[in-house]
Amino acid sequence: MMASCVFSRWKIPYLASMYFRGVMRIPSKESFLCSRVMIPDIECSSSKTMWGFKQYHDGRPRGPLWRGKKLIGKEALFVVLGMKRFKDEEEKLQKFIKSHVLRLLKMDMIAVLTELERQEEVSLAVMMFKVMQKQDWYKPDVYLYKDLIISLARSKKMDEVMQLWESMRKENLFPDSQTYTEVIRGFLKYGSPADAMNIYEDMKNSPDPPEELPFRILLKGLLPFPLLRNKVKQDFEELFPDQNIYDPPEEIFGLR
Incomplete structure (x- = not known):
């Protein structure tokens, strides 16, 4: 009698939690933000479920530069994009190097060099390496x-x-x-x-x-x-x- 009473006390709350888990879902942070802000390009699918598993987009941009986001700062990323933009215009490229590349710190310059190599922009990488060779810390x-x-x-x-x-x-x-x-x-x-x-x-x-x-x-x-x-x-x-x-x-x- 005592065992059946203990079992019933344990079973009823457990089954109730299993039942109401799928009905009374607490909205996630992503779904709350998506309901307040209309962003057509980001799929707000945190409310979509399939067999109990959430399918959602974490909001991060997709592209080759995002892979190394933790290794490259904003200024270094700006320099990579700028050098790629002006790579076919020598005069603008040299002006961009004087105004932006030479301002970078040592680790940012190395990050730019590594990222240009990863993107197979080898000519720009050689140019960046020559800039590094002229620095006092090289x-x-x-x-x-x-x-x-x-x-x-x-x-x-x-x-x-x-x-x-x-x-x-x-x-x-x-x-x-x-x-x-x-x-x-x-x-x-x-x-x-x-x-x-x-x-x-x-x-x-x-x-x-x-x-x-x-x-x-x-x-x-x-x-x-x-x-x-x-x-x-x-x-x-x-x-x-x-x-x-x-x-x-x-x-x-x-x-x-």
């Missing part, structure tokens, strides 16, 4: 070079890659294996195996120990050039004696 940083060089190489702007490469070497900086790999791959796609071999020679003089990936990229890209490939193959076998190299039949690649 110190040679291999990672700034790395991201910029990789972005240029993937865009096949190899002339600008070599300009940055020479600037980096003047500052006594050596890239890492990923940077060597992307630049070598870029020159091979660009159709310039001689430049790829120059980067390869620079890699061998790097103080960091070599890795396999740039070697394998070269070995694959130099298949139409057997003399250059044999040289890289000999170096690879000396550095990595336990690794194997796949040599496809020569007639497949028209080497005979």
